[in-house]
Amino acid sequence: MSWDAKDVALLKQLWADGQSAGQIASRLGYSRNAVSAKLKRLGHKRGHKPPTTSPKIVAVPTRRPALAAACGRPVDKVVSKPKQVPTPTKEFTKRELYAMLADAVRNTG
Numbered sequence: 001m002s003w004d005a006k007d008v009a010l011l012k013q014l015w016a017d018g019q020s021a022g023q024i025a026s027r028l029g030y031s032r033n034a035v036s037a038k039l040k041r042l043g044h045k046r047g048h049k050p051p052t053t054s055p056k057i058v059a060v061p062t063r064r065p066a067l068a069a070a071c072g073r074p075v076d077k078v079v080s081k082p083k084q085v086p087t088p089t090k091e092f093t094k095r096e097l098y099a100m101l102a103d104a105v106r107n108t109g
Helices: 005-017 021-028 032-042 094-108
Strands: none
Touching: 005 021, 005 032, 021 032
16 A cells, blocks of 8 residues: 555644654554654654653652561461571682692592
8 A cells, every 4th residue: 555645745744733653544544653654754753852850759668567566466486487597618728729639630540
């Protein structure tokens, strides 16, 4: 389906009026992508909205954990077990590593 002069003129008019590509497409009977591509070929594009001069920055309130005393029923026992922290591995010095390597070489020969 090709664009005729009447459709192109209406496309330019609707775009200048501020209608979206989807609205123009439904009115003209084309797909939104076809309208967008034609507008791009014609050199028409929407200008970017300017950033606000004084943006309003609002801090997000932090959630506070509920206190145990605020619980509706009494706590009889602790259900969860404490997490076990893995023991750190021993780090060897260069001298110890060299001695281990020398022992390994002696034992394999």
